[in-house]
Amino acid sequence: MNDDRQLPPAGLAALEARVRQDLAWLDLPAKDWVPETALEGEPVLPVAIIGGGMSGLAACAALRFMGVPAEIFDQSPAGFEGPWATTARMETLRSPKQLTGPALGKPALTFRAWFESQFGLEAWEALDKIPRLQWMDYLRWYRQVLALPVHNGHKVLAVRPRGADGVVQLDLQTPDGARKVLARHVVLATGRDGLGGAYVPEMARSLPRDRWAHSSDSTDYAQLAGKRIGVVGAGASAMDSAATALESGAASVDLLIRRSDIPRVNKGKGAGSPGLTHGHLHLPDDWKWKIRHYINVQQVPPPRGSTLRVSRHANARFNLGCAIERMEWTGDEIRVHTSKGVFHLDFVVFSTGFRIDWNARSEFAPFAAHVRNWGDRFRHPEGEDDQELSDSPDLGPAFELQPKIPGACPGLERIHAFSYPAALTHGTVSGDIPAISVGAERLAQGISSRLYAEDVQWHFEKLQAFSDPEVFGDEWTPAEPPDQTAALLDKADAP
Template structure:
């Protein structure tokens, strides 16, 4: 059901919104006990697997450098360690707990995904979110440890901060080493591998690695999408503190009593509108579309067969699937819309885009699509993220040569789905590919594990449903690549291998094969 007016449907009673909480209380003793159980389970799985890579290089050359230690980078590291790749480093520019969006620009109360999904656990039951939550708050089937906190059965969706804390717990339990406050400044190459310039708490250093995984989050294959308006320049000092993107840091408490405009009708637009409303602002939200999308088509593309098989499809069928999903658009969660609709100070104007935005000394002047003019204390763009490899500073050396989907569909198709055409066209190993052979070898060492992998691999490098499949596929591919590169060394090792199996028998002859 849709509505096109500025007011929500009021002709029937709406279903109550289940209890939603950002985080629950912590039971540290329970988590310690669960960590011990999980470590025993990992030992039974021979984790971490012994390192098998024969190091033909200098000691200071990594097998893998992972840039980004959010949900995807962390899980990729876990998968690599399960494969016996131990000579790795994982860096993240944020402080511990600030990796990914969960404590920064993600402003929803709960995750959008169903609570039962798994991924960061890589199939280890004691590492699942459910195990983490039940250890502290019970199953909820009979009784709760704390009556004020719902047990698993009564939990509606996972709290955003709970998810952040759970990820940190998995990291610690699985012994995934992360170097925080360490950023990637540049990425180049030499004959032996990639050369990364990084800066951390102890200064700058040059790191050499045979493989680099870029797990830089939702904007890791582009940048926040800023709409273009004739009178708006983000370099204008008048825009500071008045014009925001949903990814920006914002002081919502300063919005109390102010009138805020939000552009967009996606989940993040509603999340930010809700934060402003809860701070005491009046919010007017605008969207060009006349109807809110009702069905999340991506949910129908989240089952194992799709997530495993999509990468095997021909290009035309891949293009058909995801351009359809993109065109249908993802509706905001109904709980998020109701979070805003609960305020009398909220209005939503559908079918009403913006023609211009002009920051002024004491307001922001917005020209609506019908030519009318409104003034607001601040505006927030809920316009998402662009995929455009030219926007990635760490890939500046290669960006002009990165193969994209525009080269694998017809010009008419590329013109009709411009953003889809800008997605990188990746190898089966998630590696970048060169459109003309320039820097091909160097780009083959760089593996993209974020939203940019979606057109080639489905959403296995960005969203929870496909995370376990994607990180395992990535780890398997890198493991195979490193073996193939060193095949001759492994042949030599095979010939030199002399660990005798036949001991303590009358047939044993020492020193003979």
């Protein structure tokens, strides 16, 4: 008997043929059923998606599988959407390799299928974690094999809900100049920082701007060679930033860690189950807050591999219980005053996470003041203060924004926040690998149902006008009428 392990990899061409065959067997994508519309002489897209990273690709694929035309607009060059090949610095993903990610229930669309088709089963079994840049290569293939329409180099300048005519207007800057796009629904698949930006503590303002960076900035770490670096934080991005600085030749790296210990247990991983993935949306508000707040307080530990990547350098120092009191610039160095003493540094990297702040993004100015966040309507339990959760958008079942004052911003509900800040309302189904397919399908189902309801009169008229016969009248021969005389005699003879 032949051992399948010895068979050579089939190659990407064979996998792509399998994808096409699987979709044909499932009759996907569904036939377009949304009526074509135009306004002001411009075509109106059923759905426009801002952001071509993993979330945007998954959302676009899920919508198109359901027969809803959707197009993606991303400011990055083709193949560099999202953080993976730009600002991310980890060597590998932290997610287990077997998670199916954006495959939408299609085995041939998984990373594993993509990997095995090129490198074989033995290589898959030997693989520990997915290399970061290899994950980006997989996403590029995912876009290509599904022929997803992505408009690169399109920077969104403004998102304008227009309630009167039922569209959202996107003002874009493109390689060919200014462009206006009209869509019935807009999806904000803008990533972890896409509803605000990087959080930097106020003390950074006391330093020259060229002496500090946030871990999400596009920093050239080669410029840190020979310098004394401080990294504020102890999460994954802190370890990745520290390791990158060390590998780039930094003289030293001091991790400034407020906690007395680094978190050890990933509580979010322990909570993961299909029950939570599908059930979080339907939990009472107090339970949603309780679960997300607990995970936030416990914090997610840095990956073991990322931490070892730092500690293998003799010039890396883990300063625990090191609360920062203030920073000052002396003219030639940064002095960081902490509970453990004063650190003398040349450059500081703030690995301090992100904030949700609609007003921080100029493109959201037309509606930012109207968005209802959780803090606008939910009183959290005493002792469970959590700024991230308070600032999280209070979303509807299709990830749609909701207004603080009903009717104050017509059309706001046509904008859908499909990014990490949706986690308090929906759970972690819109920004992380494990359940991204669940989130994308939930989003697509919700938008599809709204599109149908909005056009129900048109669909009913189309139903009435439908005239393709399945029976033609030649399938039977009409019987002759019964003999009336014989019928009367039979009746007379009856007892």
